[in-house]
Amino acid sequence: xxxxxxxEAVVLRWRSYGESDKIVTFLTRDFGKITGIGKGAKNSxxxxxxxxxxxxxxxxxFRQKAEASLAFLESxxxxxASTTPMDPERLAYGAYLTELAEQFTxxxxxxxxxxxxxxxxxxxxxxxxxxxxxxxxxxxxxLQYAGFGSPLERCVQCGNDLNENEICYFGTMTATFQCQQxxxxxxxxxxxxxxxxxxxxxxxxxxxxxxxxxxxxNVRDEAARLTGQMLSLHLIRPLRxxxxxxxxxxxx
Amino acid sequence: xxxxPVPLERVINELVKLPGIGEKTATRLAFHLTRADRxxxxxxxxxxxxxxxELYTCSVCCALAGxxxxxxxxxxxxxxxxxxVVEEAADLAAxxxxxxxxxxxxxxxxxxxxxDGIGPDDxxxxxxxxxxxxxxxxxxxxxxxxxxxxxxxALYVANLTKPLGVTVSRIAHGLPMGGDVEYADLATLxxxxxxxxxx
Numbered sequence: 344x345x346x347x348x349x350x351e352a353v354v355l356r357w358r359s360y361g362e363s364d365k366i367v368t369f370l371t372r373d374f375g376k377i378t379g380i381g382k383g384a385k386n387s388x389x390x391x392x393x394x395x396x397x398x399x400x401x402x403x404x405f406r407q408k409a410e411a412s413l414a415f416l417e418s419x420x421x422x423x424a425s426t427t428p429m430d431p432e433r434l435a436y437g438a439y440l441t442e443l444a445e446q447f448t449x450x451x452x453x454x455x456x457x458x459x460x461x462x463x464x465x466x467x468x469x470x471x472x473x474x475x476x477x478x479x480x481x482x483x484x485x486l487q488y489a490g491f492g493s494p495l496e497r498c499v500q501c502g503n504d505l506n507e508n509e510i511c512y513f514g515t516m517t518a519t520f521q522c523q524q525x526x527x528x529x530x531x532x533x534x535x536x537x538x539x540x541x542x543x544x545x546x547x548x549x550x551x552x553x554x555x556x557x558x559x560x561n562v563r564d565e566a567a568r569l570t571g572q573m574l575s576l577h578l579i580r581p582l583r584x585x586x587x588x589x590x591x592x593x594x595x
Numbered sequence: 596x597x598x599x600p601v602p603l604e605r606v607i608n609e610l611v612k613l614p615g616i617g618e619k620t621a622t623r624l625a626f627h628l629t630r631a632d633r634x635x636x637x638x639x640x641x642x643x644x645x646x647x648x649e650l651y652t653c654s655v656c657c658a659l660a661g662x663x664x665x666x667x668x669x670x671x672x673x674x675x676x677x678x679x680v681v682e683e684a685a686d687l688a689a690x691x692x693x694x695x696x697x698x699x700x701x702x703x704x705x706x707x708x709x710x711d712g713i714g715p716d717d718x719x720x721x722x723x724x725x726x727x728x729x730x731x732x733x734x735x736x737x738x739x740x741x742x743x744x745x746x747x748x749a750l751y752v753a754n755l756t757k758p759l760g761v762t763v764s765r766i767a768h769g770l771p772m773g774g775d776v777e778y779a780d781l782a783t784l785x786x787x788x789x790x791x792x793x794x
Contacts, residue, residue, distance in 0.1 A: 356710055361615045392780030396743055397710055421781045431707050431715075434747040438709030583712030590714030591707075 345406040345415065350374055351422065353461050354399045355445045359385070367395050367416065369403055370444055370461060375452040379405050379414030390418040398437050398465055429469070432591050436473035438584040440464050440481060446579055447489040456488040463551050471555055475563045480546040480554035482570040487547065491577050493519045495544045500525035507541050510534045518573040539565055603629065655726065657719040658684050658702040667691075667700060674698045676733040680723065680752060682706050682740060690738060698736075701726065706744040707751060715751060723752070727759045734762040741768045741786070 352369035355376070360366045365384040370376050384391045394401045400422045405414040429437065444461040448454045464481050486492045497504055498511070499519040505511045512526020513519075513535045520540065526532045539562040546554055559566055596604045603625050610621035628636055652658070653665035660666065667673065667687075677698030681687050687700050703718045726732065735756055739745035753763045769787030770779055779787070 359615065388780075389778065392778075393782045394780070398743060423781070429743055429747055431747040431751040434707065434743055435709040435714075442710065584709040586712040587707065587709040587714040590716050594715055 345408045345411075347404070347406050347417070348374065348414075349402065349404045351458075351462075352377075352401050352403045353441070353444075353458065353465065354395060354397050354401060355441050356397055357395050365391075365395055366413065367419075368445065369401075370448060370454070370458050371403065372455055372458045373453060375454045376445065376448040376450050377403075377405070377407075377414050378412075378450065379403075379416040381416040381419070384416065391416075392421065394419040394421045398441055400462065400465070430472075432588075433468050433472060435584055435587045435591055436478070437465055437468050439478075439582060439588060440468070442582050442584050443482070443485055443574070446582075447485055447491075447577070454488065457485065460484055460488060460551065467552060467555060474555050474557075475559045475567065476546060476557035477551070477555045479543065479559070479566050479570050480549060480551055480557075482574060483543060483547040484551070486570075486573055486577075489577070491518070491573070492547070493573065495520065495540060495547065498522035498525050505537075505540060507537050509537055511537060511540055513569060513572075515572055516576075518576050535569065536562065536565070538562060539569070542566065543569070656687075656700045656702055657704060657722055658687055658700060672697070675731045677736065678723075678726070678732050678734070679736045679738050681738050682745065682748070686738065686740075696736075698734075699732075703739070703748065703752075706739060706742075706748040708744050718748070720752065720755065724755060724759070727756055727761055732761055734764065736764050736766060738766045 350371035350373040352371040355368040355370055357365050357367040360380065363383045363385045365381045366378065367381055367384070368376060368378045381391055381395060384395055393399075401419050402422055403419045404417040406417060407414045440461060444457055448457055460481065464477075467477065483492070495505070498521050499517075500521045501524070503522055505520060505522055509523045511523060511534075512521045512529065512532035514521065514529075514532050516531045520535070521529070521532060526534075542559065542562055543566065546557065549557070596607065599607065599622075606625040606628065607618070607621045610616055610624055611618055616624075628639075649661060651660055651663040653660045653663055653668055655664045655668040658665055658667070674697055678701050679690055679696055679698055680701045680703060681690060682703055682705060684702055687702055690696050690700070701719070701723050703720065703723075705713055705718050707713060707715065707718070727735075735752075737749040737752055739749045749765055753765075757763050767790050768783070769790055770776065770783060776784070
């Protein structure tokens with residue numbers, strides 16, 4: 344007997360299936376990531392009114408048979424809708440956040456913190472453009488919620504506090520930080536400015552809404568490279584949205 | 596595939612590559628073709644081959660056409676001053692069916708779709724800008740779908756083409772004819788209110 348469920352969710356992606364169906368992946372507040380089939384979803388204005396678009400905030404009602412891999416989507420309603428069209432760049436960054444959330448969550452494994460993070464990030468993005476500090480904060484928080492957060496306060500080797508006045512070392516193979524004494528001379532470790540590490544530490548703790556305004560100034564590119572390396576160790580496949588972001592930034 | 600002769604299996608393997616066709620449907624279609632009249636099967640095979648050989652992308656509007664430039668771009672009764680920008684050739688056909696548009700078209704062949712890695716370089720936007728450079732076009736009607744991707748594409752095209760001195764308009768969004776306000780969703784109703792008109 345299939346069990347009926349209902350949860351707040353963000354639509355991560357969808358694809359057409361046959362003439363009128365859609366296969367949709369959601370990140371739900373209560374059940375983690377779920378993928379389901381919406382029968383007649385392309386035509387049904389009553390059961391799925393504009394609610395199966397990527398990045399939409401919805402409440403999804405679905406049934407799940409124990410042995411089935413796909414949930415059966417009963418209906419889905421929009422929880423909020425913006426009348427302001429998203430500009431291309433914000434859409435691309437929204438897709439980036441969504442793609443990351445999809446890769447760092449597992450089907451049917453509750454991830455409420457990640458859901459709240461994505462939900463909040465998409466709302467911030469609706470109000471203002473994505474800044475470098477906002478993106479880095481999102482990446483760091485996501486890594487932490489997914490269980491891949493590197494300690495930014497202590498050396499993983501000796502356990503001593505990382506001194507804010509000294510250079511520390513980042514292990515490119517492990518995405519961990521070491522103090523100057525432990526990291527120096529290690530081929531797989533690159534030196535990191537102490538200011539950058541302090542900045543990342545601050546961003547990871549700060550509420551996402553406040554991160555938008557944080558200036559990264561001279562460490563902007565280095566911060567992006569660092570979090571990019573941390574993420575790449577855990578990505579299952581390359582992020583497609585980066586290609587679009589690249590094209591949009593080049594065309595400006 | 597067990598129990599299926601190789602020639603039939605070849606057909607199934609080709610059919611299954613089509614969108615929306617699974618292995619079951621492909622097998623059913625393939626078996627149907629084994630029972631079909633030889634002329635019908637030849638007709639299907641030949642039309643598929645000739646489609647590839649005789650179909651062009653119109654160098655003016657970027658629509659799929661049987662000739663280059665296409666019939667619509669060559670029609671002297673149509674106005675050169677208004678261009679309707681659509682996502683796909685199917686959208687062009689839909690606008691054309693309405694009978695309410697007598698200008699020219701431009702087919703973008705998609706929308707910006709970051710989740711699929713599709714950016715402006717993958718669309719026929721350069722061709723549109725080049726077309727506007729001639730100075731004949733006075734108005735651009737952007738008729739991309741009212742989805743997040745369609746809206747973002749519309750905004751991108753508008754930002755790119757407005758500085759060229761062209762009037763850019765967007766097709767209206769809102770309640771469908773014969774629709775019911777009570778059953779309209781948040782987004783549609785919001786758009787309908789935003790785009791209200793004085794009477």
